[in-house]
Amino acid sequence: MSLLAFFVTQSLNALSQAALLFFLGVGLTLIFGIMRIVNFAHGTLYMLGAFVGYSVARLTGSFWAALLLAPLAVGLVGMLFEFAILRRLYQREASAFLMVTFGLALVLGEIIRLAWGPDALQVEAPQTFAGIVFLLDEPFPTYRLFLAGAGIIVAVTIWQFLDRTRLGLLIRAASQNPEMVSALGTDVNLLRSAVFGIGCGLAGIGGVLAAPLVTASVGMAATMIIDAFVIVIIGGMGSFLGSLIAALLVAFTQVFGEYYLPDLALAFMYLLMLLVLVVRPGGLLGKEA
Amino acid sequence: MTERVGITRRAVTKSAVAGIALAAVPFWPRRAVAAEPIKIGMPLALTGPLGSVGQQLKRGGELWAKTQNAKGGLVGRQIQLFIEDTGGNPADAVRKAQELVERDGCNIFTGITLSSEALAVVPKLEEWKAIFVSSDNGDGRLTAESFVPNFFRSNISAPMGARAVSLFLRESEWQNVYAIGMDYAWGRNSVQVFESEMKRAKKNFIGSVFSPIGTKDFSTYITKIRQSGAEAVYITMAGDDYNAFLAQAAQYRLPDKVQLLSEVVDLTVPRAVGDAALGLISSMRYCFRLDNPKNKEFVALWQKEYGAVPDNNEGEQWQALQVLAAGIEKAGSTDTTALRSALETVAIDDIKGRVAVRKCDHQAVQAGYMVKLVKADGFSYPVPQIIATYPDDKTTPACNKMTFED
Amino acid sequence: MLALAPFALPLYAMTLLTEALILGLFAMSLDLMVGYTRLLSFGHAAAFGFGAYASGWLLLHTQISMLCAVPLAALLAGIVAIGVAWVCTYATGVSFSMLTLAFAQLLYAIAFKWTSVTGGSDGLAGIPRRPGPFGFAAFGSRAGFYYLTLIALTAAFAFCRALVHSPFGAVLRGIRENEAKTLALGYNTRLYKIAVVALAYALGGLAGALYAPFAGFANTELVFWLFSGQVLIMVIVGGSGTLIGPILGAAFFLVVEHQLSNYTEAWALFFGLIFIAFVIFAPEGIWGLLTARFGRAGGETR
Numbered sequence: 001m002s003l004l005a006f007f008v009t010q011s012l013n014a015l016s017q018a019a020l021l022f023f024l025g026v027g028l029t030l031i032f033g034i035m036r037i038v039n040f041a042h043g044t045l046y047m048l049g050a051f052v053g054y055s056v057a058r059l060t061g062s063f064w065a066a067l068l069l070a071p072l073a074v075g076l077v078g079m080l081f082e083f084a085i086l087r088r089l090y091q092r093e094a095s096a097f098l099m100v101t102f103g104l105a106l107v108l109g110e111i112i113r114l115a116w117g118p119d120a121l122q123v124e125a126p127q128t129f130a131g132i133v134f135l136l137d138e139p140f141p142t143y144r145l146f147l148a149g150a151g152i153i154v155a156v157t158i159w160q161f162l163d164r165t166r167l168g169l170l171i172r173a174a175s176q177n178p179e180m181v182s183a184l185g186t187d188v189n190l191l192r193s194a195v196f197g198i199g200c201g202l203a204g205i206g207g208v209l210a211a212p213l214v215t216a217s218v219g220m221a222a223t224m225i226i227d228a229f230v231i232v233i234i235g236g237m238g239s240f241l242g243s244l245i246a247a248l249l250v251a252f253t254q255v256f257g258e259y260y261l262p263d264l265a266l267a268f269m270y271l272l273m274l275l276v277l278v279v280r281p282g283g284l285l286g287k288e289a
Numbered sequence: 290m291t292e293r294v295g296i297t298r299r300a301v302t303k304s305a306v307a308g309i310a311l312a313a314v315p316f317w318p319r320r321a322v323a324a325e326p327i328k329i330g331m332p333l334a335l336t337g338p339l340g341s342v343g344q345q346l347k348r349g350g351e352l353w354a355k356t357q358n359a360k361g362g363l364v365g366r367q368i369q370l371f372i373e374d375t376g377g378n379p380a381d382a383v384r385k386a387q388e389l390v391e392r393d394g395c396n397i398f399t400g401i402t403l404s405s406e407a408l409a410v411v412p413k414l415e416e417w418k419a420i421f422v423s424s425d426n427g428d429g430r431l432t433a434e435s436f437v438p439n440f441f442r443s444n445i446s447a448p449m450g451a452r453a454v455s456l457f458l459r460e461s462e463w464q465n466v467y468a469i470g471m472d473y474a475w476g477r478n479s480v481q482v483f484e485s486e487m488k489r490a491k492k493n494f495i496g497s498v499f500s501p502i503g504t505k506d507f508s509t510y511i512t513k514i515r516q517s518g519a520e521a522v523y524i525t526m527a528g529d530d531y532n533a534f535l536a537q538a539a540q541y542r543l544p545d546k547v548q549l550l551s552e553v554v555d556l557t558v559p560r561a562v563g564d565a566a567l568g569l570i571s572s573m574r575y576c577f578r579l580d581n582p583k584n585k586e587f588v589a590l591w592q593k594e595y596g597a598v599p600d601n602n603e604g605e606q607w608q609a610l611q612v613l614a615a616g617i618e619k620a621g622s623t624d625t626t627a628l629r630s631a632l633e634t635v636a637i638d639d640i641k642g643r644v645a646v647r648k649c650d651h652q653a654v655q656a657g658y659m660v661k662l663v664k665a666d667g668f669s670y671p672v673p674q675i676i677a678t679y680p681d682d683k684t685t686p687a688c689n690k691m692t693f694e695d
Numbered sequence: 696m697l698a699l700a701p702f703a704l705p706l707y708a709m710t711l712l713t714e715a716l717i718l719g720l721f722a723m724s725l726d727l728m729v730g731y732t733r734l735l736s737f738g739h740a741a742a743f744g745f746g747a748y749a750s751g752w753l754l755l756h757t758q759i760s761m762l763c764a765v766p767l768a769a770l771l772a773g774i775v776a777i778g779v780a781w782v783c784t785y786a787t788g789v790s791f792s793m794l795t796l797a798f799a800q801l802l803y804a805i806a807f808k809w810t811s812v813t814g815g816s817d818g819l820a821g822i823p824r825r826p827g828p829f830g831f832a833a834f835g836s837r838a839g840f841y842y843l844t845l846i847a848l849t850a851a852f853a854f855c856r857a858l859v860h861s862p863f864g865a866v867l868r869g870i871r872e873n874e875a876k877t878l879a880l881g882y883n884t885r886l887y888k889i890a891v892v893a894l895a896y897a898l899g900g901l902a903g904a905l906y907a908p909f910a911g912f913a914n915t916e917l918v919f920w921l922f923s924g925q926v927l928i929m930v931i932v933g934g935s936g937t938l939i940g941p942i943l944g945a946a947f948f949l950v951v952e953h954q955l956s957n958y959t960e961a962w963a964l965f966f967g968l969i970f971i972a973f974v975i976f977a978p979e980g981i982w983g984l985l986t987a988r989f990g991r992a993g994g995e996t997r
Binding site: 335336373374376378379380381383384387388390391392404405408409411412413435472473474502 | 705706707710711714807815816817818820821910911912914916917953956957960962963
């Protein structure tokens with residue numbers, strides 16, 4: 001493999017990895033930014049997305065249907081949870097949210113296991129993206145190109161959404177100053193529901209898109225949640241751009257680090273996190289110090 | 290979850306009461322009180338990442354107990370299984386096992402799922418006066434440096450699996466091999482055994498790489514394998530990591546260039562990754578395809594009960610219990626000391642053919658074999674086909690060791 | 696009445712109770728940080744794990760008795776924690792929590808990879824309960840070890856109680872309520888925070904150090920983030936800022952998980968529902984429920 005081919009393929013690998021990390025990280029950071037909630041159930045919601053995606057794909061024979069419906073379902077579950085449980089707790093301390101999202105992770109995780117069984121389930125990549133392209137003579141899966149593309153599309157969509165829509169504006173304002181926003185007469189409850197729902201929906205997208213790479217399995221949540229946290233911490237809690245940069249940073253470090261120093265593979269993310277936090281305690285673009 | 294399979298407490302009490310009542314009547318012919326059931330503890334990982342393995346072991350145990358009890362039990366006693374969930378956590382495994390010993394009176398264990406759980410439990414066996422017949426733990430050290438007299442291994446171990454793959458490679462034309470394993474004790478140990486076997490077989494062992502547990506993206510590792518120039522790669526992986534690796538390797542068309550060989554595979558793998566598993570060659574610990582009358586009977590029984598063919602660990606659990614049963618019958622009791630000496634030299638002819646426990650390290654000596662995953666009628670996913678079988682003396686390592694004498 | 700337990704309870708229940716006491720000590724140590732200083736740690740398992748590995752290693756590779764190994768391991772944990780605390784207290788709020796997580800995960804990675812010392816993914820097994828000379832042999836037995844643990848917990852509790860009622864404790868509470876103000880009053884809040892973290896880690900390390908000879912093994916699960924999350928839950932369920940609450944929370948957590956998993960495979964479902972119920976209906980935790988019901992005993996002020 002030529003050096004150029006190596007760098008091109010590895011960079012694309014990193015981009016596809018970054019996309020998955022981004023989907024989870026951005027949802028988590030939005031939820032924290034607006035609601036000050038550290039959502040321990042985020043990995044479980046991602047997992048739910050994968051399993052619902054599996055079922056929809058089985059029923060309809062279409063991956064695209066799964067990609068559309070599963071995130072909606074996960075977002076709905078999130079909004080339900082917000083409405084039924086979280087809404088009672090906004091006057092309380094952070095520890096209440098910790099417990100309650102931890103509880104949700106347990107409950108939802110078990111429901112998934114009971115509903116779909118303990119075995120891993122196959123989700124096939126869509127026909128359009130199930131093949132390979134040759135990049136400088138090296139085979140590269142088109143699905144990963146699709147992932148990287150999807151990541152870019154979602155990132156741009158969210159950016160435009162935050163920048164140009166009324167809801168997006170409210171979200172940005174609320175993350176800076178929640179009291180002011182409610183004083184301006186916005187229905188903060190609705191805002192919070194929407195944000196939590198969107199955050200969960202994004203996790204659901206991550207789940208469906210990850211499934212062809214890793215299968216839908218009950219162990220998914222545990223392996224992903226810690227990655228999501230690291231992205232948000234490095235990027236700065238509440239910062240959309242931060243989570244994007246962090247996802248890219250972690251993915252590239254991981255891919256090239258694993259290649260050159262495989263023995264340290266386990267520690268890369270945490271070393272990076274430590275480094276960033278020591279230099280900038282609030283994360284790269286975070287507001288807290 | 291504690292399940293009592295076979296008989297309930299009420300049944301025991303009823304028969305006990307009946308027995309006593311009858312014994313009280315002087316001229317009534319004495320009938321014996323219902324004998325104390327044989328209590329077998331199974332602290333399984335029923336939930337958690339390896340939950341699907343634990344569930345397999347549970348099914349194996351339950352069907353065995355049911356079948357055995359229908360035949361009148363063992364040495365005139367009914368089998369009673371005590372199944373509990375450890376979640377795959379060694380601390381829970383020890384706690385539950387202890388409870389099974391002290392609260393429920395079990396002195397026999399089987400079905401401990403993870404090697405890490407087994408390694409935590411095994412030092413306590415002597416204190417508990419309990420015997421453990423492993424059906425699933427592959428770690429070589431359990432019959433080597435971590436060996437204790439109350440431990441028996443009925444299943445094929447990791448070194449034995451590595452050995453089968455090596456023997457297969459010897460006969461093949463592939464010269465250059467690479468290895469990838471999950472970065473923890475099992476992965477490292479298996480690759481190590483494989484590497485020394487390759488050197489002894491005068492093959493070119495190019496190198497190896499280890500991936501952390503929980504790796505989701507294998508692109509870097511796949512690149513390394515591809516770059517190594519190997520013709521075959523030895524894989525020691527399990528669970529989600531294995532599924533992800535296979536799915537991604539297929540996406541990169543790695544199998545077109547490099548033959549994938551693995552130490553062990555379950556049917557859950559091709560079910561999870563579908564065609565990505567086609568062409569995979571692996572050692573398997575139990576295969577439903579084994580062609581002998583006992584196995585055919587077993588497969589039919591299994592299909593009737595569960596509507597599917599028995600998987601790797603399901604067959605191994607069955608065999609472990611058959612080994613145990615042979616030991617109990619030979620000893621005539623479940624007394625720990627008697628059972629231990631009986632098991633040390635027990636041999637059975639069962640679903641995997643002839644299996645004989647050896648005294649020096651309590652490993653069950655048995656044949657090894659290799660399978661290839663192919664398309665077959667009646668299955669929607671690739672299934673194993675046996676492509677090579679090796680006699681037991683060639684695949685079992687030297688006593689208390691993880692190495693082989695050729 | 697805990698002292699009479701060995702005479703009343705069957706053996707396996709004794710084991711469960713001993714483990715509950717060890718976890719209770721662990722949870723109480725975290726309460727010093729969480730309840731009294733509002734320093735939410737997401738990496739407290741590092742203290743426990745470090746203590747367990749340290750005492751386990753000492754018991755396996757040297758001839759010193761438990762009575763020396765355990766306190767030594769706890770001390771080591773505290774000393775190492777000073778360094779960790781110094782870095783973590785650079786930040787406040789969520790960033791502090793995340794730094795503790797980062798350190799814990801690094802310790803996990805080290806424990807996992809440094810096979811020669813920690814046994815790697817297998818951990819240390821067969822750790823002996825070496826009771827020691829001068830007639831302390833009794834501590835090796837089941838009941839004996841239980842008493843050892845009870846003594847350790849009681850001593851630690853007494854120490855913590857004295858600490859939180861002392862001027863030091865008052866400063867901690869000041870930091871909890873309003874750090875800026877406390878700083879303005881002239882206190883070097885960072886130093887106090889480092890001190891309380893080191894103490895919390897030392898006591899957490901003590902719990903871990905007891906665990907190693909108790910269970911006979913030490914492994915990477917003891918340093919894993921899940922364990923850190925669980926002990927945090929124990930503190931909150933029990934009632935943070937009360938010292939006793941977390942001990943009850945730990946016992947509750949252990950016993951309920953154990954019993955639930957005996958009855959159903961879906962135990963995690965009920966477990967999660969219990970937490971959610973606690974948050975909604977019993978925000979002060981178990982201790983809050985008990986004191987509300989039976990009135991405050993001894994005037995524990997928060």
